[in-house]
Structures are given as C-alpha cells and as structure tokens.
Amino acid sequence: MHHFFVKPEQIVKEQGRKTVCIDGPDFHHASQVLRIRPGEELLISDGTGKDYRCRVVAVENEEMLTYVLHEEEERELPASLILYQSLVKGEKMEWIIQKAVELGVSRIVPVVSENTIVKLEKKKEESRLQRWQAIAQSAAKQSKRSKIPEIGQVLTLKEALCEAGRCDIRLFAYEHEEGMSRTVKELEKTGAGKEIAVFIGPEGGYSPKEAELARECGFSPVSLGKRILRAETAGLALLSVLMLKLECEKEKIYRE
Numbered sequence: 015m016h017h018f019f020v021k022p023e024q025i026v027k028e029q030g031r032k033t034v035c036i037d038g039p040d041f042h043h044a045s046q047v048l049r050i051r052p053g054e055e056l057l058i059s060d061g062t063g064k065d066y067r068c069r070v071v072a073v074e075n076e077e078m079l080t081y082v083l084h085e086e087e088e089r090e091l092p093a094s095l096i097l098y099q100s101l102v103k104g105e106k107m108e109w110i111i112q113k114a115v116e117l118g119v120s121r122i123v124p125v126v127s128e129n130t131i132v133k134l135e136k137k138k139e140e141s142r143l144q145r146w147q148a149i150a151q152s153a154a155k156q157s158k159r160s161k162i163p164e165i166g167q168v169l170t171l172k173e174a175l176c177e178a179g180r181c182d183i184r185l186f187a188y189e190h191e192e193g194m195s196r197t198v199k200e201l202e203k204t205g206a207g208k209e210i211a212v213f214i215g216p217e218g219g220y221s222p223k224e225a226e227l228a229r230e231c232g233f234s235p236v237s238l239g240k241r242i243l244r245a246e247t248a249g250l251a252l253l254s255v256l257m258l259k260l261e262c263e264k265e266k267i268y269r270e
C-alpha cells in the first residue's frame with residue numbers, strides 16, 4: 015500500500031466523515047508516477063504520529079480526494095530517542111541516518127567533536143542538512159513510520175551536551191569506559207514517555223577531555239562492550255537495544 019505524509023490540517027472533517035486531500039508534488043507523484051486511481055487504498059500519516067487508512071474517491075483538478083476508512087494503530091515507539099551523532103564521512107552519515115530512522119529515532123543531531131575528520135563548510139551545511147532530511151523522510155516512508163524524524167542543526171559537542179541536558183536518560187557511548195554495570199543501570203531507567211539521548215563519537219573516537227566534559231555535564235559515559243565498534247555500528251547497536259525494549263514495553267510484555 016502506498017504511503018503519504020500530509021500536514022495535520024489536511025485531515026478535514028466534513029459532514030461527519032474525515033477526508034484527506036493530496037495535492038502539490040505528492041499529487042503529481044501519486045497520479046502520474048504511481049498511477050493511483052479511485053478505489054485504491056492508501057496509508058496516510060499526518061506526521062504527528064497518527065496514521066489513517068484511506069480510500070481514493072476522486073482524482074481531479076490537481077487533487078486526490080480520499081475518505082478515511084479507519085485510524086491505524088500507533089506505530090511509533092512510546093519514548094523519544096535522540097541520536098547525537100558526531101559527523102562521519104559522507105556515505106556513512108547517510109547510512110546512519112537511514113538506519114536510525116528505521117530503528118525509531120525521533121531526531122538526529124549532527125555533532126562536531128574534537129576528532130571529527132570531516133569538515134563541513136558553513137556554506138555546504140544547509141544543502142547537506144536538506145539532503146539528510148530527505149533521507150530521513152524516505153526512510154520514514156519505507157519503514158512505515160508515522161512521524162518524519164527531524165535532522166537538527168549541526169552543534170558542537172558542548173552545545174549538544176547542553177541541549178541534551180533536559181533528557182531523562184543520557185547515554186554517552188565512550189569506548190574507553192570499562193564495565194557494563196553503568197550501561198545496565200542506564201538502560202533500566204529507560205521506558206515509555208522518556209526522552210533518551212544517545213551520544214556516539216566520530217571515527218576518531220571521543221577524547222578523554224570530551225568524556226570529562228560529558229561527566230561535568232551530568233552524563234555517565236557507558237561502555238558497549240569490550241570490542242571497539244565503528245561509529246556506524248555503535249549507534250545502531252545501542253538504538254537496537256532501546257528499540258526492542260521500548261517495543262516490548264509498548265505491548266506490556268517487558269520484564270526486568
């Protein structure tokens with residue numbers, strides 16, 4: 015079934031029934047490229063977490079009119095996951111964004127840290143952010159998410175630590191941290207309704223000074239085990255654990 019994102023105000027209640035109108039570039043894509051015709055069913059998300067199964071009733075005047083058949087069950091994780099990812103080389107960053115969106119992140123914030131190898135020029139930043147946002151949107155569509163995760167502005171590590179200070183759980187993955195007890199303790203605190211920040215360093219890793227700064231900002235650096243994972247593996251490993259825990263909790267079958 016084809017999946018479209020619309021703005022919440024495009025879901026309109028008319029004479030006791032909900033309708034959604036697809037227009038603009040999406041109309042063109044739906045009618046010309048996908049050749050969607052009246053009678054077909056679509057999945058439409060309003061971007062805030064609500065999904066609707068709709069039936070196309072008319073395709074005319076540059077608009078595709080659909081009726082809502084029913085509201086679908088919420089597909090989003092019951093907590094919000096924010097990935098603060100230090101910049102890594104081009105394709106890897108794109109891959110991380112795509113996979114993190116599949117795993118359920120709400121937001122991804124690119125971070126410049128001490129050992130960041132890639133230099134993102136100021137004038138290229140805007141176009142890069144737009145490209146990353148487009149990758150997030152298509153990954154959200156592909157994985158049938160109800161929300162399109164937002165790609166935040168590029169921050170320095172210090173700014174990112176400050177911003178994430180308001181999160182309930184703050185996981186700073188540090189490759190030189192030893193022992194898993196703190197990791198377990200932090201993971202135990204996660205749960206529905208929480209805001210969870212995940213910090214992952216660049217290819218060159220975090221410096222001891224940066225780990226110290228994280229501690230000063232109230233973060234407890236956590237280990238992901240005795241093996242050094244590549245930057246693109248580390249975030250996904252941690253996000254996968256969080257996703258499964260939250261998904262099980264959503265079905266209320268999680269036991270400590």
Ligand code: SAH
Pocket residue numbers: 186187188189190213214215216217218219220236237238239240241242243244245248249
């Ligand atoms: N080049 C560094 C490794 C960087 S790994 C070195 O050889 O030491 C990139 C990032 O992934 C790290 O900064 C950290 O955030 C995360 N990471 C990788 N392995 C980890 C581990 N075992 N425990 C915690 N974090 C890890």
